[in-house]
Amino acid sequence: MSTPKKSYLNVHLAVFLFGLTGLFAKLVNLNPFVIVFGRVFVAAVFILIWLVISKESLKLHHKKDYQKMVLMGILLAVHWTTFFAAIQLSNVAIGLLTFSTFPVFVSLFRPLINREALSKKEVFFGFITILGILFIVPLKDVxxxxxxxxxxxxxxxxxxxxFTILNEKLVKHYNGKVIAFYEQAVATVVLLPSVFIIKPSVTSYDLFxxxxxxxxxxGIAHTLxxxxxxHVSAYMASIITMLEPLYAIIxxxxVLGEALTVNTAIxxxxILSTVIFISMDHQKSQRKIPL
Structure with a gap:
């Protein structure tokens, strides 16, 4: 399998696994801060063991890269905590589908961060996605x-x-496992105080x-x-990630018996139609680029 195809496969498999994570917000009866702390702590230890076995170095090239990793870890902690909180307050479908607005933000922020021209097509498709989400969000009950x-x-x-845009920069210089370890480790430190404040009662089922x-x-999904x-741009990765709520809803x-309403189906x-169209358009534009 060619490297670009393998990269797309990695992203798609990771997105499928990410889609399953939404269910943990309902299956584990713990505060979102505690759930995410447990998640990143276990992931950091798991990836560290993986790195030791594969004899890969954790040393970064520049001192500023350590600062970037700290920022990424903080962003990861905030993202995952709010992600689980959104699902617990609503349900899996609404939590995932409102989160999937992020391609719009990628379209708007990426040109500012990378100093690139803003594509009207990407922004347009992002707002089509918003249209799909408006069918699901209960606007009448503010x-x-x-x-x-x-x-x-x-x-x-x-x-x-x-987080996705900045990760795209880091991955050009470091192995995915190394980046994932630093991000999970920093997120663990950031969330540690919440465990002592909340003092959760954790069962053996919760630990499992x-x-x-x-x-x-x-650990595995994040590294993939x-x-x-x-070989997959931040925007294209964000489009593929829009499949995550569909996996989760199904x-x-x-698993949870959450009803699939007509509005949710629409x-x-x-969203799925937008993903398919964008994917086809992206592949077509890639083929036009001379080798």
Missing amino acids: FSDTMAGSMIGVFSGLVYAI MLLLLGTVFT FINGLK LAYF GGTI
């Missing part, structure tokens, strides 16, 4: 937990957009679920996603 979850989900998407979440659905960014229906269809 002060409900569901609306609060929706707004937090959008904020989580904003943070994740910045957090172990599963931190290894398969974080970051490695995929070597699984939430079968919004999901709009």
Whole structure:
């Protein structure tokens, strides 16, 4: 398999695993801060062991890169905490679909960060995605937990957009596992105080679920996603990631019994159609580039 195809496969597999993580917000009866702390702590240990076994160095090339890793870890902690909070306040479908607004933020922020021309086509498709989400968000009940979850989900998407753009820069210079380790480790330190403040009561079931979440659905998935960014742009990765809520909605229906409403089906269809069209358009433009 060619390297670009492998990168796309890595991103798609990571997105599928990410789609399953939304269910943990409902399956684990813990505060979002505690869930995310358990997730990043287990992931950091898992990736560290992986790096030691593969004899890969953790040393970074420049001192400023350590500062960048700290920033990335903080962004990751904020994104995942708000992500789980959004789902717990609403449901898996709304939490994931409001979070999937982040391609709009990628379209708007990436040119500013990378000093590139803003593509009207990317912005247009981003707003088509917003249209799909408007079918799902309950706008008539402004002060409900569901609306609060929706707004937090959008904020989580904003943070994740910045996180994705900056990761695209780092992955050009470092192995995905190294980046993932630093991000998870920093997020662990950032979230550690919340554990002492909340003082959660954790069962053996919770520990097992957090172990599963931190290894398969974080350590492995996060590394696959970051490695995929070597040959997949931040915007294209964000479009592929829009499949995440669709995976989650289907699984939430079968595992949690969450009803799939007509509005959710319409919004999901709009999002999926946008993903397919953008993917085809991107592949077409890539083929036009001379080798």
